[in-house]
Amino acid sequence: MAPTTLVLWDIDLTLVEMPGLGRQWYERAFIKAVGREMLHYPSTAGRTERAISMELLAAHGVDGSDAMLTGLFEALIATVAEDKSIAERGRALPGVKAALTALSTLPSVVQSLVTGNLPVIAGYKLAPFGLDVYLDMEIGGYGAMSAHRHDLVFDAMRNAAAKHGAPFAPTSVVVIGDTVHDVEAALHHGAIAIGVATGHTREADLRAAGAHATFPDLSDTAAVLAAVLPAGTAHVPRT
Structure with missing residues (x-):
């Protein structure tokens, strides 16, 4: 059975949280790539790695060329790879594993990512909690390709269509x-937006941004599946 529903997950404060690690990684990577200390840390919620890095470089008077961005990305990947504290300092958020597991049993569903993270870092964040196995990470939309989150949704939709031989409506x-940026990126393409208030954005604000459904967290698996799957979809697990 060919999949008919494409579910695209954000990572940070949607699937996992790891307080303080992002800033520490950027501080170390900035020294490696630029050779001096980071004095300004941009807002990161709902933003892409390209947008964050471009602002970071500009704030320090550093040329934001592709070569410099690539150098910063490489330093960031190396920094995260060296960090052995992710499993200890991070955690999967409530209900995440149950929701991923339930959706993974349905042949009508394929799951991937739309995340501001770089692909390799996405894997480093998810693997310690066993979440990567539920996702086709090859077809995701990732933060190096654009400063605009809606471009990542388009990229994931295009990648999924190419792999499965037909576009997803x-x-x-x-x-x-967990952010308004996620909601707006979905709506930009006419996709379904589900907001989860496990980050810094209230449910009311996610609804006001146009989310089709919102949750305080993902612990109610049945309700999450009902929001994700089109009405009338048969919940028939793989055998």
Whole structure:
């Protein structure tokens, strides 16, 4: 059975949280790539690695060329690879593993990512909690390719269509995230937006941004599946 629903997950404060690690990684990577200390740390919520890095470089008067961005990305990847504290300092958020597991049993569903993270770092963040195994990470939309989050949704939709041999209708694409940026990126393409208030954005604000459904967290698996799957979809697990 070919999948008919594409579910695209955000990572940070949607699937996992790891307080303080992002800033520490950037501080170390900036020294490696630029050769001096980081004095300004941009807002990161819902933003892409390219947008964050471009602002970071500009704030320090550093040329934001592709070569410099690539150098900073490489330093960031190396920094995260060296960090052995992710499993200890981070955690999967409530209900995440149950929701991923339930959706993974349905042949009508394929799950991937729309995340501001770089692909390799996405793997480093998810693997310690056993979450990567539920996701086709090859077709995700990642933060190096654009400063605009809606471009990442388009990239994931295009990648999924190429792999599965047919486009996914926008109304069969579901984006799940914790920020208004996630909601707006989904709506830009006519996709379904689900907001989860496990980050710094209230449910009311996610609804006001246009989310089709919102949750305080993902602990109610049945309700999450009902929001993700089109009405009338048979919940038939793989055998």
